[in-house]
Amino acid sequence: MSPGSYISFALHLGFVGWLVFDGDFPRKPSEMSVADVSVVSSDLFDIMVNNSSPDISTEIPSAEAVSVTEDAVGPSAPEFDVVPVQVVQSLTQISSGDTLPLRRPEPVAPVQDVVILPPVELQAPMVEDSVQTTLETSLPPKPRPAQRIAPAAIDAPDMEMDIGAESREAAAPQEAPVEVAQEQEAQTREAAAPEIVTEAEKPSATPVVTANAPERSLRPRSRPAPRPVPASEPAATEPEAPEIDPVTAALSAALMASEITTSGAETAPALSAPKIADVIMSTVENCWSIGHLSTMALSTNVEVEMKLAIDRKPIESSIRMIGFEGGDKTSAETVFAAFKSGISKCGAKGFNLSKDDYETWRYLSFTIDLDKMRVR
Amino acid sequence: MAQNGPLRIEITDGVIEPLTFAVPMFEAENIEAVTIATEMSRIVATDLSSSGLFREVPPNRYIAQRSRFAEPVRYPDWRAINTQALVTAAVKTTSFGRLTVKFRIFDIYSGVQLGSGMQLSGSTKAVRRMAHKVADQVYARITGEGPYFDSKIVFVSESGPKDQRLKRLAIMDYDGENLQFLTGNENTVLAPRVSQDGKQVLYTSWETGFPQIYLLSVSSAARKRLPIPDNGMAFSPRFSPDAKRVVYSFEQGGNTDIYLMDLASARSARMTSSPSIDTAPSFSPDGRTIVFESDRSGTQQLYVLPVTGGAPKRISFGNGRYGTPVWSPRGDLIAFTKQSKGRFGIGVMRTDGSEERLLSASFLDEGPSWSPNGRVIMFTRETQGPKGAPSLYSVDISGRNLRAFNLRSPASDPSWGPVLP
Numbered sequence: 001m002s003p004g005s006y007i008s009f010a011l012h013l014g015f016v017g018w019l020v021f022d023g024d025f026p027r028k029p030s031e032m033s034v035a036d037v038s039v040v041s042s043d044l045f046d047i048m049v050n051n052s053s054p055d056i057s058t059e060i061p062s063a064e065a066v067s068v069t070e071d072a073v074g075p076s077a078p079e080f081d082v083v084p085v086q087v088v089q090s091l092t093q094i095s096s097g098d099t100l101p102l103r104r105p106e107p108v109a110p111v112q113d114v115v116i117l118p119p120v121e122l123q124a125p126m127v128e129d130s131v132q133t134t135l136e137t138s139l140p141p142k143p144r145p146a147q148r149i150a151p152a153a154i155d156a157p158d159m160e161m162d163i164g165a166e167s168r169e170a171a172a173p174q175e176a177p178v179e180v181a182q183e184q185e186a187q188t189r190e191a192a193a194p195e196i197v198t199e200a201e202k203p204s205a206t207p208v209v210t211a212n213a214p215e216r217s218l219r220p221r222s223r224p225a226p227r228p229v230p231a232s233e234p235a236a237t238e239p240e241a242p243e244i245d246p247v248t249a250a251l252s253a254a255l256m257a258s259e260i261t262t263s264g265a266e267t268a269p270a271l272s273a274p275k276i277a278d279v280i281m282s283t284v285e286n287c288w289s290i291g292h293l294s295t296m297a298l299s300t301n302v303e304v305e306m307k308l309a310i311d312r313k314p315i316e317s318s319i320r321m322i323g324f325e326g327g328d329k330t331s332a333e334t335v336f337a338a339f340k341s342g343i344s345k346c347g348a349k350g351f352n353l354s355k356d357d358y359e360t361w362r363y364l365s366f367t368i369d370l371d372k373m374r375v376r
Numbered sequence: 377m378a379q380n381g382p383l384r385i386e387i388t389d390g391v392i393e394p395l396t397f398a399v400p401m402f403e404a405e406n407i408e409a410v411t412i413a414t415e416m417s418r419i420v421a422t423d424l425s426s427s428g429l430f431r432e433v434p435p436n437r438y439i440a441q442r443s444r445f446a447e448p449v450r451y452p453d454w455r456a457i458n459t460q461a462l463v464t465a466a467v468k469t470t471s472f473g474r475l476t477v478k479f480r481i482f483d484i485y486s487g488v489q490l491g492s493g494m495q496l497s498g499s500t501k502a503v504r505r506m507a508h509k510v511a512d513q514v515y516a517r518i519t520g521e522g523p524y525f526d527s528k529i530v531f532v533s534e535s536g537p538k539d540q541r542l543k544r545l546a547i548m549d550y551d552g553e554n555l556q557f558l559t560g561n562e563n564t565v566l567a568p569r570v571s572q573d574g575k576q577v578l579y580t581s582w583e584t585g586f587p588q589i590y591l592l593s594v595s596s597a598a599r600k601r602l603p604i605p606d607n608g609m610a611f612s613p614r615f616s617p618d619a620k621r622v623v624y625s626f627e628q629g630g631n632t633d634i635y636l637m638d639l640a641s642a643r644s645a646r647m648t649s650s651p652s653i654d655t656a657p658s659f660s661p662d663g664r665t666i667v668f669e670s671d672r673s674g675t676q677q678l679y680v681l682p683v684t685g686g687a688p689k690r691i692s693f694g695n696g697r698y699g700t701p702v703w704s705p706r707g708d709l710i711a712f713t714k715q716s717k718g719r720f721g722i723g724v725m726r727t728d729g730s731e732e733r734l735l736s737a738s739f740l741d742e743g744p745s746w747s748p749n750g751r752v753i754m755f756t757r758e759t760q761g762p763k764g765a766p767s768l769y770s771v772d773i774s775g776r777n778l779r780a781f782n783l784r785s786p787a788s789d790p791s792w793g794p795v796l797p
Contacts, residue, residue, distance in 0.1 A: 289390065291392040295773070297519070339387075340486050341485040348455075
């Protein structure tokens with residue numbers, strides 16, 4: 001054997017001895033660290049996770065102390081012991097046979113922020129005249145009422161000028177339907193004749209108005225309600241009757257019938273102020289929509305003034321609120337806006353009024369009191 | 377004869393019908409905003425129509441199908457189709473995921489713009505919220521009421537057969553969208569009540585085997601049981617307007633009374649001590665008074681009681697039984713459930729008990745909850761029969777516009793939260 005073989009043998013022997021007596025091999029195998037594994041459902045797993053998660057808080061959001069006056073609720077009021085209760089949900093509780101499907105609360109998505117920017121001047125673009133008068137619509141051409149959209153704008157009447165005389169001239173075109181004239185004639189004659197007029201006393205076909213003829217009929221415009229007359233009164237009223245010559249009365253009746261025929265063709269018959277108010281009130285109440293108004297607005301009384309033009313339509317620029325009560329400014333403005341829009345809509349075709357009474361209905365003052373309706 | 381002064385006219389009535397409106401599709405100012413503009417305009421129109429105070433003019437009747445935001449409004453065109461209000465808007469997105477919407481409201485018959493235009497800015501993920509905000513502004517400006525479209529409702533979502541119903545808390549937008557669950561359905565829950573800031577919910581749970589009251593954070597869904605002893609049943613909680621106190625019912629030995637808890641100190645004080653069932657308390661908006669139901673007179677009636685103490689005062693005197701009173705957020709009315717002649721209905725009365733009106737009636741209507749503006753009431757209606765199920769309904773306080781919520785599962789116990797900031 002060569003010296004190298006002896007050296008190699010000695011080294012191998014030493015290495016084996018080191019391994020046997022003090023090497024890296026453990027003298028006994030270490031315990032394997034394993035976990036007990038069992039099959040759990042995903043729902044059960046959710047519950048386990050839920051239990052271990054800290055989302056079950058026992059903290060009440062901080063709030064400032066509020067003194068509770070215990071004396072006020074009587075001496076018998078017991079005070080509870082303050083025992084914060086820990087909400088615990090044990091695994092055994094969950095797995096004790098609850099076979100119902102269990103669900104975790106889902107995370108609540110945060111509410112997305114929406115910022116209302118400072119008001120900016122987004123004023124409505126100016127409407128040019130050409131846009132107002134020249135309509136380009138995609139609808140098939142349809143005849144439209146001339147009053148709604150005229151081919152050319154009609155000049156609004158100057159509301160400041162006295163147009164008493166002009167208005168009568170403007171009503172000159174007499175296109176009275178014959179039916180209306182006959183109806184009025186039949187009613188007025190029968191109702192208004194003060195006495196029986198014989199055939200011989202009838203006016204001629206071309207009546208000549210005498211100098212004594214009254215300019216206006218003395219008949220009441222509507223049939224007066226019968227009223228009890230005291231015994232002493234007839235003496236005061238009777239003297240007027242003899243002044244009317246029967247022929248003159250008949251002539252006046254005929255002339256009045258003719259007058260009604262001409263003026264009533266374009267407008268409604270002349271009415272008293274209360275009747276005119278009734279016409280306007282009825283038209284507005286049956287037209288303007290209040291279903292969208294707030295309860296506060298419905299309990300707010302609003303005063304509005306406005307003017308009507310000679311064509312019996314509202315002058316929008318004249319509609320203004322002059323006062324309110326029973327509510328706040330916001331509710332009053334809400335009522336006013338609804339009324340302004342409503343009366344513009346209701347009067348778009350003109351109220352059914354006589355132009356003869358223009359001075360009566362030219363200026364209007366509205367008291368809007370919807371509280372009674374709200375209660376109903 | 378000329379009138380001396382203006383002719384005076386008193387208007388005491390009007391036509392009760394919805395106001396007609398049009399919402400042409402919002403203008404998209406860039407190509408990315410086209411879809412959003414379409415969605416937003418439909419949401420605004422749906423919101424307004426759902427209120428019952430507005431009626432949409434069908435878009436197919438529009439004379440001008442599209443209108444540019446900057447263009448003048450052609451009032452005659454809109455009058456021709458009987459439109460009373462018009463909403464125009466433009467939508468624009470930015471590269472940072474932001475969305476801007478600007479809008480105007482027009483009174484067609486007056487021919488004027490209502491107020492100034494407005495702008496909203498938000499995330500492109502908040503399209504629905506921004507549309508609700510636009511609708512809220514339109515609604516508020518035209519009606520004078522407060523808004524309520526941009527709000528959330530917490531309720532009990534139910535599933536399973538009728539005799540083994542699973543109930544858990546859920547939250548959704550006022551229109552039923554974005555439904556999410558706040559609790560699991562392993563424990564029966566009842567009667568959620570949202571705080572006025574919308575951040576917390578009180579509810580009753582059978583988690584411990586008998587009813588106890590829990591406080592839940594809406595944002596984290598973390599919950600805590602209120603420190604009320606275990607030797608009785610606690611239920612029917614409700615926040616004070618400032619959310620610092622809770623009023624609730626506590627049953628012990630067959631007697632149910634009303635207690636007031638200060639959340640900061642966790643101390644409770646007894647408010648009633650009648651040998652009767654006093655329950656369902658609700659605060660007035662000023663926090664000074666509560667209204668509750670009690671059978672101390674022999675039948676279930678409504679009573680009001682100052683928070684500082686005193687003798688309860690009965691306010692309901694009609695035929696039938698009254699329960700679950702809820703004070704309006706405006707303070708003018710109290711909503712309640714009324715049982716009479718075998719039917720249940722939702723009604724309102726003044727806070728002194730006058731002017732009682734029934735708004736609904738069916739086999740079972742109960743649990744009213746007010747919208748944040750005090751104009752709409754939501755409640756639970758349960759149908760009869762073995763397959764009967766509860767669902768949510770809403771009704772205007774005028775008694776009109778009764779609407780059902782089309783949720784996919786039965787739902788009950790709504791609690792309407794505030795308008796979101």
